[in-house]
Amino acid sequence: MANLNLKHIYKVYPNGAKAVNDFNMEIADKEFIVFVGPSGCGKSTTLRMIAGLEDITAGELTIGDTIVNDVEPKDRDIAMVFQNYALYPHMTVYENIAFGLRLRKLDKEEIHKRVTEAAEILGITEYLAKKPKEMSGGQRQRVSLGRAIVREPKVMLLDEPLSNLDAKLRTQMRSEIAKLHSRLNTTFIYVTHDQVEAMTMGTRIVVMKDGFVQQIDTPKNLYNYPGNKFVAGFIGTPQMNFFEGTLLKKGENVIVNFEYSEAEITVPYSMLYKAKPTYLDGKTKVYIGLRAEDISLAPDDVKNSKAVVKVIVSHKEELGNETLIYGDINMGGDGYVESSTRIIIKDNSGRDLKTGDIVDAALNIDRVHLFDRETEVSVLPRIPEFNYLDCEVKGGKLKFLGAEVELPEAVKCADVKGELLLPTDAITFGGALKADVVSCENINGVNLLALTLNGKRLYAVVDAFNGEKTMNIGIDFKKITIISNGENVVEPMPALNSLDCKFVKHKGTEEVNGKRKKVIRFGFEVADTFFEAEDSAAQKIFAVLGVKKSLLTALKMECGVYDLAVSDSGIKATVESVLDYGAEKFLKCAIGENTVYVKCDGERSGEIYLAPDFDRVGIVETERAIKII
Numbered sequence: 205m206a207n208l209n210l211k212h213i214y215k216v217y218p219n220g221a222k223a224v225n226d227f228n229m230e231i232a233d234k235e236f237i238v239f240v241g242p243s244g245c246g247k248s249t250t251l252r253m254i255a256g257l258e259d260i261t262a263g264e265l266t267i268g269d270t271i272v273n274d275v276e277p278k279d280r281d282i283a284m285v286f287q288n289y290a291l292y293p294h295m296t297v298y299e300n301i302a303f304g305l306r307l308r309k310l311d312k313e314e315i316h317k318r319v320t321e322a323a324e325i326l327g328i329t330e331y332l333a334k335k336p337k338e339m340s341g342g343q344r345q346r347v348s349l350g351r352a353i354v355r356e357p358k359v360m361l362l363d364e365p366l367s368n369l370d371a372k373l374r375t376q377m378r379s380e381i382a383k384l385h386s387r388l389n390t391t392f393i394y395v396t397h398d399q400v401e402a403m404t405m406g407t408r409i410v411v412m413k414d415g416f417v418q419q420i421d422t423p424k425n426l427y428n429y430p431g432n433k434f435v436a437g438f439i440g441t442p443q444m445n446f447f448e449g450t451l452l453k454k455g456e457n458v459i460v461n462f463e464y465s466e467a468e469i470t471v472p473y474s475m476l477y478k479a480k481p482t483y484l485d486g487k488t489k490v491y492i493g494l495r496a497e498d499i500s501l502a503p504d505d506v507k508n509s510k511a512v513v514k515v516i517v518s519h520k521e522e523l524g525n526e527t528l529i530y531g532d533i534n535m536g537g538d539g540y541v542e543s544s545t546r547i548i549i550k551d552n553s554g555r556d557l558k559t560g561d562i563v564d565a566a567l568n569i570d571r572v573h574l575f576d577r578e579t580e581v582s583v584l585p586r587i588p589e590f591n592y593l594d595c596e597v598k599g600g601k602l603k604f605l606g607a608e609v610e611l612p613e614a615v616k617c618a619d620v621k622g623e624l625l626l627p628t629d630a631i632t633f634g635g636a637l638k639a640d641v642v643s644c645e646n647i648n649g650v651n652l653l654a655l656t657l658n659g660k661r662l663y664a665v666v667d668a669f670n671g672e673k674t675m676n677i678g679i680d681f682k683k684i685t686i687i688s689n690g691e692n693v694v695e696p697m698p699a700l701n702s703l704d705c706k707f708v709k710h711k712g713t714e715e716v717n718g719k720r721k722k723v724i725r726f727g728f729e730v731a732d733t734f735f736e737a738e739d740s741a742a743q744k745i746f747a748v749l750g751v752k753k754s755l756l757t758a759l760k761m762e763c764g765v766y767d768l769a770v771s772d773s774g775i776k777a778t779v780e781s782v783l784d785y786g787a788e789k790f791l792k793c794a795i796g797e798n799t800v801y802v803k804c805d806g807e808r809s810g811e812i813y814l815a816p817d818f819d820r821v822g823i824v825e826t827e828r829a830i831k832i833i
């Protein structure tokens with residue numbers, strides 16, 4: 205039993221193929237995690253890195269309390285089950301299951317106990333004396349599961365274990381593996397390209413594409429709140445319908461226009477509170493996503509719906525308990541091919557529809573998904589990043605949502621009318637503005653508060669919430685942007701400093717027991733200042749870049765504005781300005797070509813020295829964009 209922590213894990217194969225990019229995940233003890241995605245997305249590579257069968261290019265993998273990057277596979281306390289059972293043909297089932305334990309020199313009695321127990325759990329007791337060739341695919345896979353179970357691993361890794369089985373057996377084995385998980389109480393990580401397998405088995409699912417994690421969530425959340433069009437389309441059968449269209453805000457409603465068709469519906473603006481206003485201009489194109497079960501042909505639904513579109517029926521698929529109706533919202537369209545007007549409807553109405561029939565379909569607008577046309581990211585993120593608000597600056601005061609606050613020195617600007625980008629994490633407790641709390645949603649450990657300020661919606665992300673009905677709020681001004689006539693008149697202070705740096709080798713001498721000895725030190729050089737690297741940091745650099753290349757590679761040192769401190773020694777910097785945000789002051793400093801921001805208590809000017817907190821500093825290889833530390 206163990207938890208796992210994958211921190212900034214990368215895999216670059218020797219041929220340069222970047223198979224896994226910045227994989228981050230904490231897996232709790234006893235979870236059933238499924239990695240899913242199309243072939244080549246990096247799921248097996250990730251699993252094999254966890255197993256130790258593949259080197260980790262960069263990042264840190266922890267199993268239990270141990271960093272295992274350099275731990276041999278056999279010492280990681282994991283067991284792996286593969287698609288091609290990998291059984292020894294000349295051994296009996298018993299011998300196959302016992303093999304690993306014999307290698308580990310467990311005593312005979314213990315081996316016998318474990319093998320018979322595993323066989324019992326898997327229902328293969330009667331086959332123990334048989335050879336693998338006398339068994340079916342499903343039985344063989346049970347044997348390979350047995351071989352993994354008897355090792356009593358902390359983590360079970362399963363790489364497409366059911367791919368060789370026929371559909372019926374797969375379904376059966378699926379539930380057997382799920383049962384096995386609850387019986388063994390071990391952490392399971394399961395790789396599959398089959399979304400149904402993922403949805404039915406995982407407690408949490410990692411959806412991957414092209415080496416990047418797309419979303420990590422429970423099956424239900426992935427289905428209901430896909431973060432992008434890829435996840436929306438990948439999870440669920442039949443695939444979500446995607447139309448193209450535009451959104452136009454008119455008063456308290458938004459008109460959704462479907463391109464290439466006559467279809468148009470009206471939805472209340474309250475549904476789109478989280479959307480950036482630019483999507484509501486009637487011009488910016490979006491993808492409109494609706495699942496087949498969120499469209500109804502039932503006469504009552506159509507009668508009561510405010511969102512009805514016309515559909516021309518092309519054909520249907522009879523599934524027994526329900527029918528999939530294929531059609532098009534463009535009366536000249538063809539429901540046979542996927543297009544931006546093709547529509548698939550799950551119909552339980554039992555109506556006998558024929559090719560060419562034109563019917564009304566009610567769209568369940570509460571379940572509409574919207575995605576950006578370019579990035580394909582959801583326009584209605586579960587946790588919005590910003591509040592987009594109209595604002596006015598007059599005489600150093602910021603007015604928005606009927607409220608007025610004094611701008612601190614650092615963000616004082618000329619009188620303008622424009623837009624305020626107020627990040628949801630820039631709303632602080634205890635300010636001068638009084639807001640009402642409408643709701644608090646805990647989304648994967650994050651509290652999203654829906655507030656109203658003078659009756660207008662405002663979202664805030666907070667660490668802790670105690671159920672207050674009203675609260676005093678303030679603004680973290682260093683995070684805001686004010687845009688006027690397309691220009692940023694106020695910009696946020698970067699939260700992360702990025703400094704050019706090199707990894708260097710210093711030769712020198714040192715007095716050891718009264719004698720001078722030659723010593724070599726490795727470290728980071730920033731603006732001619734040398735910081736000796738801790739062994740663990742140097743090892744990470746060597747592991748990713750190799751010893752020789754590490755001294756030639758351009759690096760960036762990344763640290764937060766609170767992770768650099770004004771000091772007596774360190775990196776020489778020139779103070780360019782002092783930024784007074786009211787509650788906090790920061791220095792804007794130049795270091796060579798780089799600009800950094802540092803928290804300071806008093807006023808400073810001229811040359812100063814900055815000391816990084818190396819426990820919190822990150823090191824990034826710029827060329828391949830790999831976070832090494």
Ligand code: ADP
Nearest residue numbers: 217219221223242243244245246247248249250
């Ligand atoms: P998946 O398991 O999702 O099908 P993989 O993890 O096997 O994907 O592969 C991810 C990517 O890495 C693919 O583009 C694949 O071609 C590449 N890849 C896998 N193994 C190697 C290798 N040994 N050398 C080079 N590239 C590889």
